Amino acid sequence: MIPQRVSLITIGAYDLPMLRAFYQKLGWEETAHSSDNYAAFTTAGVILTLFPIEELAKDAEITFTQDRNSYRAVSFAINLDEPSQVDSVIEQIREIGGTILREPSDAFWGGRTAYFADPENNLWEVVWNPSAVFDERGAMISY
Template sequence: MIPQRVSLITIGAYDLPSLRSFYQKFGWEETASSSDNYAAFLTAGVILSLFPIEELEKDAGVSFTQDKQSYRAVSYAINVDEPSQVDTTIEQIREIGGKILREPSDAFWGGRTAYFADPENNLWEVAWNPTAVFDERGGMISF
């Protein structure tokens, strides 16, 4: 049986120093495994890593056709504990240069949500879900 877990998410970075700086401005600390050519941030659920896109291509044996001006067909989420945190988180992201794609609003499913893009157009949702359950580390275990 394949273990049912996602433990590491890697974003192929077109400009690693710039993208690293953006996530550092969140107040996120890097792990000891970070180096000049790699950044890793421990989050409540998974490790978010940034790796130069050309190195990711070599490692995976593929070629990417998108550039950093295009949006990628995947989104990441930061789930918060209270509806008002969606608004305050988006304001903090706006202040550090994140591109706000969808302002905070109440969602049809009963929560509150907003979207932003990082400097390389990776999509992020900031969401409050009234039915979300988190473990003791802050990782979402159900919703």
């Protein structure tokens, strides 16, 4: 049986120093494993890493053809404890240069949601889900 967990997510970075600076501006702390060519940030549920996109393609033994200016076909989410936090987090992201794609609004399913893109067009949802359950570390364990 394959363990049912996600432990690490890597974003292939076109410009690692610029992308790293954006996540540092979010206030996220890097781990001791970060280096000039790799950034690792701790989160409540997984480790988020940034790795040069050419190196990621080489490591996976693939040819990468993604257009740098298009959105990627994946999104990440920051789930929050209160609906008002969606608005305040989006304002903080706006202040540090994130591109707001969807302003905070109430969702048809009862939550509150917004979207932003980091400087390399990785999509992030900022969301409050009234059904979300978090563990003591802040990792979402149910929704």
